[in-house]
Amino acid sequence: MAPEKGEWRLIDRIRARTRLDPAAVPIGPGDDMALVDLGESGCLITTDTLLEGTHFDLAEATPRQVGYKALAVSLSDAAAMAAEPVCAVAWVGLPETRDMAFAEDLCLGLSDAAARFACPVVGGDVTSWRHPLAIGTSLVARPSGVVPVRRSGARPGDLLLVTGTLGGSVLGRHLDFVPRVKEARLLARAAALHAMIDLSDGLSTDLGHVARESGVAAEIEAAAIPVSADAEQLAEIDGRSPLDHALNDGEDFELLLAVGPEDGRRLIRAGLLGDLRLTCIGRITEGAGVTIIGVGGHRRPLEPRGYEHFRGDGGASA
Known part of the structure; x- marks a missing residue:
């Protein structure tokens, strides 16, 4: 995986300088x-x-x-x-x-x-x-009876599931989104979730965080990404593809979770979230970095192009 830049480079420096008693603070910076x-x-x-x-x-x-x-x-x-x-x-x-x-x-x-x-x-x-x-x-x-789910527990073989649809939040959804508090606790009670993150910075960036923190690689199927109607609409306006919006726009505030294959398939079949979609978009593998698999099985590295403060020369990037 490419070296972290900007915001996460700063966070890494803060973590390196922070001395915490793990008994008093079991989970510190990074989650x-x-x-x-x-x-x-x-x-x-x-x-x-x-x-x-x-x-x-x-x-x-x-x-x-x-x-x-x-x-x-x-x-x-x-x-x-x-x-x-x-x-x-x-x-x-x-x-x-x-x-x-x-x-x-x-x-x-x-x-x-x-x-x-x-x-x-x-x-x-x-x-x-x-x-x-x-x-x-x-x-x-x-916690209230549910073990906190961290970013760092994904394991090779896990399925990657995402709630809802992604992309195009700038058309208004970033102001009135529904935090998936209830849904997260339902999922965590129904199965052993190995890792989870909310998609605030965009799928390409946030999946990279999970892979990096877990010490694993990830691969996702382009055709499986649940693209929102807003992403389709925005693509007609700015010429970017709907998939590009779904991968990189950010502020979707949906959940991305890594879970064992049997549990993942069971969660999808169970329909615990009612009308809210739960989609398998890929899997965790050994190694490092994130790969996206496109039409005809073409594989390419998925670079993190979502939101990040202090990117490049220090400016904020949307």
Whole structure:
């Protein structure tokens, strides 16, 4: 696999300099949430930040949608580890040019997500400043009878399954997506999930994270990727293929999981997720890197081209 650049190179440096007691912090940097041992039970923690101009555009999104998304992205982290959300705190850097009605709409969006997923916002901080809107959340969750699913447990022979459809989230789904909290816990109770991640940065990038953290390789079938109707629509607008959008757009917030072949086939047959699709897109193999298999069995390396901060010369890439 190609050397990590940008955001993940920075994260690797942070991990190398972080000294944690594994008994006190069984899961540290590198997963969707950290796990802290509090004695009788474990506590899972995550934090996320959304910046105007990077994660949303207020010319297209309402403040209520931004508030919803701010908590939903942290809820999706909880889903990635099959954890049960408990509560959250939020912070806002509010532009001086915005009025009280704007701030109240942000809070309504946070409340929408909190109520929908039984994860109350129990505190936070609000600051007025001379910059674009910034908002973030920190979320606490608990295992509640389900062992947290990490990125690093994929094994050769595992099937790769994905929920829902992928691509084209920029047409609106990135603002009103449903974090797969319930679905993740259903799947984790029904089978031994070896690894899982939420698809926030795009399939090509996030599958690379799982392969790298697990020390394995992965191969996926192009024809099996569940391409969304939004990806098809966006392809007609910008000329990129629907598959390219499904692989690289990001902010799908669906789940990608690695599971043993028998369990994987059983999960698909069982229909646990109702109308939500669960699709086998490939498998885990020995080695390193990610391969995509196209028409006629043509194989090529799948480069991570999803979202990554600090890419190249240090700029953010969408």
